Amino acid sequence: MGCLGGITSPFWSLRERRGVDLPHNKVTAEMPTRTMPVPSKVILPMQQHVGARCTPLVKRKDHVNVGMLVGHAEARTTADIYSSVSGTVTEVRNIYYANGKSDVAIVIEPDGEQTVDESVWPPEVPDYRMLVHAVKYSGIVGLGGAGFPTELKLDVDVDSIDTWLVNGAECEPYLSSDYREMIEHPDTIRRGLETCLDLSGVPHAIVCIEDNKPKAIELLERTFADDPRVDVLAMPTRYPQGAAHVLVRNATGREVPRGGHTTDVGCVLFNVTTMSCIGRFLEDGMPLVKRRVTVAGDAVANPQNLEVCIGTPIREVLEFCGLREEPHKVVTGGPMMGVSQVDLDYPIVRQNSGLLAFGEASARELETTACIRCGTCVNSCPMSLSPIEIMKAYRRGDMAALDRLMADLCMECGTCSYVCPARQPLTQNVRLARADLKAEKRKAKGR
């Protein structure tokens, strides 16, 4: 099909006015990735993915190497956890999240040697089944923030798929981790994507990149210039362009049905760094033990892209970058969909593409005022929902209305809260409504 070469999607007009233009603040975009030294300790929570928690396979005083399996679960939906350092296990203990939930974590004191475990070996993948099987033992999850086990995403009926989408949109402000992957490692992206296409037989791939990244678009066009299966698509820069259903719609014109998946409309969708990670794993066999994190925000003295060992405490990352002032708000991920962290001893985990620290002035919460019925939240929602009506229905406990208003379609992108002039807590309420509606539906199905 050849490269589309900076041409925007013919389907974009479907939702032209939805979403929101955000200040990009991607000050780290042109900074080459630096590698952070091995930290004083790594903390490996046993749930760094969507699905079942892993069980620790090591105990206090055990010696571990880089790439050694330390957490495993028998469940179907899970992703194994590997040590990011060589050293000694000092603790296996509970840790607590900001939402009150707890997890088990393995704490390792590095020996500084970074000895690679003898189990690390490039996999042989003669066919698609073996590729899926190999990725199961890679610890790779969706690196754009979702944390969904990649093996499960690959494990689909490939005969029903005609389009392999690669998400290089990186539409959240501040973040430039995926952008650096595209600039620094186009060859591993190519290796990962072309292996998947070769072995699956899926005939067409589209690498989707927002048009505020012209260097990445040009570089990937050149990278795939001789592969007629791969198009590079320049998409308009508008948040949340990278959200799964939005991207499928804007790249292919297909609507994922309510409650359905991208596979229902013949598409699979992978984050661009995830694709690259598959390419790297096929080459050296090293499971996912480190990742690039964009460290930014106005409290950070030296914003940058850092490659860190998974499990590095947030505090050590911030100390390495330096702080202008005591952070009043620390977020892992992007400012729109990221998670606020209250404990700086909590670690960087696999799906954290960003670490943002904000000072007192920018972290201050604005006062909520009465809804002025301006309709901006409704006009901006990329899923065509009515956030204000959903919030009202949630507050009066009206499940039938939540179902009618399709609260379950919310992807928690934060657009409605961002655009609301009254600073109504729309996203928070729609998130709760969505959870309640899903629980109600599960109950109705007897599950």
Ligand code: SF4
């Ligand atoms: S209702 Fe959900 S999907 Fe719509 S703008 Fe708000 S957070 Fe985004």
Ligand code: SF4
């Ligand atoms: S954007 Fe805010 S003020 Fe406007 S209708 Fe929605 S909730 Fe009300």
